[in-house]
Amino acid sequence: xxxxxxVLSSCSAVPQAIPLPGxxxxxxxxxxxxxxxxxxxxxxxIGPEDCRGSTLAAASADIPDYPVxxxxxxxxxxxxxxxxxxxxxxxxxxxxxxxxxDGPFNRESRQTVRAWQFRPLDNGVxxxxxxxxxxxxxxxxxxxx
Numbered sequence: 737x738x739x740x741x742x743v744l745s746s747c748s749a750v751p752q753a754i755p756l757p758g759x760x761x762x763x764x765x766x767x768x769x770x771x772x773x774x775x776x777x778x779x780x781x782i783g784p785e786d787c788r789g790s791t792l793a794a795a796s797a798d799i800p801d802y803p804v805x806x807x808x809x810x811x812x813x814x815x816x817x818x819x820x821x822x823x824x825x826x827x828x829x830x831x832x833x834x835x836x837x838d839g840p841f842n843r844e845s846r847q848t849v850r851a852w853q854f855r856p857l858d859n860g861v862x863x864x865x866x867x868x869x870x871x872x873x874x875x876x877x878x879x880x881x
Contacts, residue, residue, distance in 0.1 A: 823861065845871050
């Protein structure tokens with residue numbers, strides 16, 4: 737009887753399936769298969785002329801989804817994205833500056849930043865160049881740094 741109770745109690749500790757965004761399908765718990773790489777100091781990546789001259793205020797800025805393939809392979813990493821902002825708040829010239837590992841999170845990060853929208857720039861600024869954001873893909877979750 738006791739072994740049966742132990743087995744049943746351990747089954748309740750298994751995490752529930754997690755829905756995949758936009759698909760209706762589910763996936764099991766995230767199982768890391770590699771260590772999270774040491775992220776860079778984002779402030780040190782920003783040069784003295786990068787993204788200066790106005791205050792950025794997001795009108796809409798979603799966080800990327802954890803890519804399904806990276807999730808299933810237990811991949812973790814981070815991506816530094818550089819982008820420009822036009823006077824009307826549109827995002828332009830989105831590019832991956834650094835990524836570790838290079839590849840599994842790049843597309844999702846780039847597409848997410850392309851969809852961002854900011855409030856119109858102030859102080860008569862026509863454009864902000866080389867704005868920087870970093871996404872951490874860690875333990876099945878995404879964070880903005």
